Amino acid sequence: MKKNDKNLIEKFLRFGTHLKDEIFSCMPTRKSRVIYKKIPKNILVIFPHGIGNMVLFTPVLENLKINFPDSFIILLLAPRNTKEVITDSRLFDTIIEYDKNQKNSSQLFFDIVKIFKNANIDLGLSFSMSAEFPRLMSLSKVKYRIGFKYNYRKLKDVNYLLHKSVLSDSNKHEVLNYLSVLKLIGITDFIIKPCFYFKKNLPYTVREKLKNDGLNYKKNVVGFHTGSFLDMIEKRWPPENFAKLGNLLTKNFSVQIVIVGGEEEKNYINKIIDKMDGYVKNLAGTLNLKETAALISTMKLFVSNDSGPMHIAAGVGTPVIGIFGPTNEIKNSPWAHENQIVKVIRHPMNCAPCYIPYSGKISCKNNKCLRSITPEDVFSKCEDILFNTE
Template identity: 30%
Template sequence: MTRHKGKLKILIFNVNWLGDVLFSTPAIKLIRKIYPHAFIACIVPPRCKEILEENPNLDEIIVFDERGIHRSIWEKLKFIKLLYRKKFNKAFLFHRSFTRALVLYLARIPERIGYYTKKRFYLLTSAIKSPDTSKMHRADYYLYIVAEHEKYTGEINFKPDFFISQNDKEIVAALLKEEGVGDNDFTVVLNPGGNWTQKRWPKENFSVLSAVLIRDYGAKIILTGAAKDKDLADEIANLSGMPLINLCGKTNLKQLAALMQKVDVVVSNDSGPLHIGSSVGAKIIGIFGPTSILLTGPYKIDNSKTISRDVGCAIPCYKQGCSDIRCMKAVTIDDVLDVIKKITGK
């Protein structure tokens, strides 16, 4: 493997989802390992910027808001001009999008590396044939682009990176104090949301789980999520008949990570927050249904436990509008309680 020492300028065009951007951080770390002296920038959508903030392997984060400010052709052209002026030498394209490949091509970046597709291969200088993704974790999928192009044969043992500050921890400590949560309380975070409903454990299950944990263990239950999840959390609290703490919309991602790191255990659907919590060492239980633990489960993390049940469906299943969701319903409250007991010793 060749080590590069010049002030090379490298651009990474990342993917769109919180969990996937987090899964890309091992590949970012590998690029930094190969090019320790390079200037490395990464493009992400606005909602994913926090995932990469404070990451020491990056020198710059560039926001590409395709659904907002960069929606029009004119704004895309201005964005392309911005990239051109930055004079990047090389770009890794983690996204399979034609549009993003075209952006890099028009920005005249000399080396453009990404996976081969029939629609865009001619826009890349290095179009890499995709490996068999049926048994490959998403993090390894991004790592493969870098390792294959760079002919890297060394050891790769990187975990996802997510960085939180002392200030984030202090904000969370103050918030918990305000909500009446003490340092010695048995505290459980429940993260009931998800980017599509098929990945959500039934709200009735979360409500019963909350009631049992409060009744049997005197737990303090905290519901987390974005502002859009507040109504769901309120429903769970009302169904439980118990005084649950609803922090939906009251934390950013950094503070959510600090919260998960601090509490005794976290129960979450397969979502970005699940992987964020895993990456900062939280004791976390992930409930999986239509998605594959092998492909998108916690990556090289010992502190995470996952629960899923085989109901005869093909996994992963991306059938939108599935009204049955029997894969999620098959995971019982007792299943989750048993894992909580094992993790916490309760």
């Protein structure tokens, strides 16, 4: 390998370590039952999506690792903190982050192509609806390429770059859509446990970090996520409804409310807290993603818009209520572990869901689907969970 190539690898690769520490893990042991005729030495997995989707995607990595335990797995991810979902796992060997929106993205694209050519990749799996990734795999000389079938007029011309493909079904849960790609190589016996991975001692560490914030862990802690990506604010249940729900919970149950989120959501959350009684803590921007997941794992209940933290809560086994409006709950609902309580609330409307998958576009701006859901509607579901988990 040339010196320049080594520099590229040092620049763009971050090697995952097989941690010896105990981790919060959902992956049991099972022998391989793969029908794929060749054992790939190097596998490329392309998944340029967000945090919540990454939680739902972990069963793909688990089942790949079960069926190809000796293969070297390379992940190509978007730089959205997505990697934090799995960095404490043993599901991969290397992560490359690729930001197609950065200024020198074209140069980065071809630098990555050069790296992948040198890596001599046997099997490539693309879980993106972007046409650039089949092209990337083809240019990188990936020997066998599979992924989602492109059914849009402008993108159909890239289907020939994939040896096998499958359509993503809008009436099927995203977890099952992701796993349908593995069926193309004969993997059909699945372990399905979406998970967020962290070290087992992290919840204790987080409690120590927050011990001066007045949180009483002998009481029931209920978590809220009231926000969303700034370009998807249409997914937010009205803030005054979260405030009223919090008041109903603190009045009727001995609970403390903790609201999590990113730094950019802090002021938005403070406006909600101004309308709330009882103990409520704004932790937006206080904890990193792993710490947030660890804290959520200790909660009695988590109530959230359709967002990454909703899937994190499901991925760490916490009872969760997801509030849905413009997005499709069939495709995007939190996935329950065995014996885990997961509830989804939405009011049926002819115009919903109106979100166009993979586009970031929502056709309705008045959010009547979410505004029609009252605090009392959500409180009723909270009651069921809090009474049944005492």
